[in-house]
Amino acid sequence: MISEKNVQRLILYRKILIGLQQEGLQGIHSHTLGKYADSSPAQVRRDLMAIGYSGTPVHGYKVHELVSSISEFLNNPLPQKTCIIGLGNLGRAILDYCHQRNDNIPIMYAFEKDKAKVGKVIHGCKCISVADLEDVIEKEGIELAIITIPAMDAQFIAERLVNSGIRGILNYSPVELRLPDSIYVENRDMLLALEKVAYFSR
Amino acid sequence: MISEKNVQRLILYRKILIGLQQEGLQGIHSHTLGKYADSSPAQVRRDLMAIGYSGTPVHGYKVHELVSSISEFLNNPLPQKTCIIGLGNLGRAILDYCHQRNDNIPIMYAFEKDKAKVGKVIHGCKCISVADLEDVIEKEGIELAIITIPAMDAQFIAERLVNSGIRGILNYSPVELRLPDSIYVENRDMLLALEKVAYFSR
């Protein structure tokens, strides 16, 4: 019933709606939301119907309730604890940006090789030695991981993560990870993104 | 004939093939390539047929020729000059990773507010004041831009970029840019990516 694309658009809608809400907007039409999200009005309506939320003729959708409905659909009953592997430039940028933007997905620990960083707290996130990776993940019940380490180490670390109980990985390293199908992996190779822009910009 | 997904997969195939090539692999079957790229063998064959490249029964595809064929299809006749806006943690991470990985998309200039950084050369990329943005982009014929600045400034900068002649934007700021349809924008909000992983990991 709900497709992967559906979910992706719902995530985007929520982001846009929260932004508009902060500007004081109370109601919105499928037409307007679609414009911001690059979807057709019909698409927006279908997506919202899919999660059981309806608008009213003439007045459209109530922003506040819509955000609640989408969150109810997207959010896990319990927060999904997250960790990040690697605190280089990219790791710090992600921490900086994601820190407490979504309480349902708290980034709780950062694992690092560099002993100079271990023990510090960066953006409310404890920096721990990679040697303790398995222990901490199992003990704390961490479910998600963000990988920002060099290509060379990524596969090995990913396998250790999976063996410790990680269920989903956001992979910023330029490697296609070979992991069991039960693990959800989202790859975000930055060069591929740029190549895509290069192709479609012409 | 060629869909957006087609292109995206071709970009991924090339990346995988270049990796395998460096390990010494000469030939590959659609089955194997599909495994690495999370596509079906039939999908791989269709994608490659779409760009006019055929394999041979029994032996499959020649890696070297395949990389050439894909590159021929993806690459612009002339390199597409690229700039990056913002040299915070994220900007430096991207520069570090993308620097000279694809000569056809050289990142030539970085624009920065911070005067302490202006004038320096980071990863072979000159750091220039944002005040000179229009001049440099027009004079050098820069086509693509990567945005890594805070949400607040992104829309304004994006409009300046477009007015200077930028055709495609890779947007890492957490803002949906409102730009003419002729401009190709690829959004890479890192929080949305994490939310997607959170949803699909369960």
Next chain:
DNA sequence: TAGATTGTTAATCGATTAACAATC
């Protein structure tokens, strides 16, 4: 020749679009 893989075609599936009825 037998086997493995490829390209080709037809059938299926799903998602999007278009037209319409329903509602405040």
Next chain:
DNA sequence: TAGATTGTTAATCGATTAACAATC
């Protein structure tokens, strides 16, 4: 009531899958 927007349904479109013929 008239107008604007919504939900619903049928029609279209495209992409994927499955079965088969072709090739070295």
